[in-house]
Amino acid sequence: MTNIVFLDRYSLCDRDLSLIESLGRYTAYDDTPRDKVAERLADADVAIANKVLIDGQTMRRLPRLKLICVAATGMNNIDLETAAELGIEVRNAVGYSTYSVAETTLCSALALMREAVYFDEYFKSGRYAAAERMFCYDRPTRQLRGCNWGIVGLGNIGREVARLATAFGCRVSYFSTSGAKREEEYPQLPLGELLAGSDIVSIHSPLNDRTRGLIGREELSAMKPAAILINVARGGIVDEQALAEALDNDTIAGAALDVFSSEPLRESPLYRLRDPYKLLASPHNAWSSAEAIDRLVECIAENIRSSEALRKGARL
Numbered sequence: 001m002t003n004i005v006f007l008d009r010y011s012l013c014d015r016d017l018s019l020i021e022s023l024g025r026y027t028a029y030d031d032t033p034r035d036k037v038a039e040r041l042a043d044a045d046v047a048i049a050n051k052v053l054i055d056g057q058t059m060r061r062l063p064r065l066k067l068i069c070v071a072a073t074g075m076n077n078i079d080l081e082t083a084a085e086l087g088i089e090v091r092n093a094v095g096y097s098t099y100s101v102a103e104t105t106l107c108s109a110l111a112l113m114r115e116a117v118y119f120d121e122y123f124k125s126g127r128y129a130a131a132e133r134m135f136c137y138d139r140p141t142r143q144l145r146g147c148n149w150g151i152v153g154l155g156n157i158g159r160e161v162a163r164l165a166t167a168f169g170c171r172v173s174y175f176s177t178s179g180a181k182r183e184e185e186y187p188q189l190p191l192g193e194l195l196a197g198s199d200i201v202s203i204h205s206p207l208n209d210r211t212r213g214l215i216g217r218e219e220l221s222a223m224k225p226a227a228i229l230i231n232v233a234r235g236g237i238v239d240e241q242a243l244a245e246a247l248d249n250d251t252i253a254g255a256a257l258d259v260f261s262s263e264p265l266r267e268s269p270l271y272r273l274r275d276p277y278k279l280l281a282s283p284h285n286a287w288s289s290a291e292a293i294d295r296l297v298e299c300i301a302e303n304i305r306s307s308e309a310l311r312k313g314a315r316l
Helices: 034-040 080-086 098-113 116-124 156-167 191-197 217-221 240-248 290-305 308-312
Strands: 003-006 025-028 046-049 067-070 089-091 148-152 171-175 200-203 228-231 254-257 279-281
Touching (some): 089 308, 098 200, 098 290, 148 156, 156 171, 191 217, 240 254
Parallel strands (some): 046 067, 067 089, 148 200, 228 254
């Protein structure tokens, strides 16, 4: 019987995993520290991990391991080179969170431009009840219609964001982080031109050598003072120190972040902004709607069922 071990079960938010559990002898851990990974995978044919690191040194200690299922799209927690060398199949899940992340992106833009967090706090704090006037114009608001929306990375999520932004009356353009030239319904621009002309910039690209540190001081300085930046991709793409400075210096008007350079984010100037309402932040959960997690479970189960390495029954 196939031994299946899930190293960070908590990451799927207590959703039903019976599809996976039915595929073999199943063991789950709520989370797994690095020094326990090899021990817990000692008898595993299949390892499932969302964010737990499985490095090459650990893989070499696991002669039985045939398949690693990443419970996510990004695979930067897995040493892919060593896995290939050892004949360990690595499979990720693609497309399960497209709609959730795209909706979070639109939600973030609307919340920032309509100052939703500030006015919600204005009401709940009792200030509205104590006000002499029915309207509060402490912070001006803006609408999406007519905005230029720049997308960094036009993959599945970026393309869905483009569709939604267009439906809201935005003009969409994009920058390709891979440099690939494709026929798209939206104009492709160099990064500098995209940043300079956009009212909203949202990031939807993987973290790799081309995108690490892609948005720093120089790039933020190229943006409009009234522009907002949204990052729902990977934290290492945006220089957080530079972003905090840009927000404090009114270089840009606002930012929304769902991802960070380290997670949880322990110490950062983002916690000490002069105007905290300029930043909308969430703990890397843009992807995690109930519907998306259920689809992710289906993807993992299908990756196990269709695994070539498990069918062959042996490593290289």
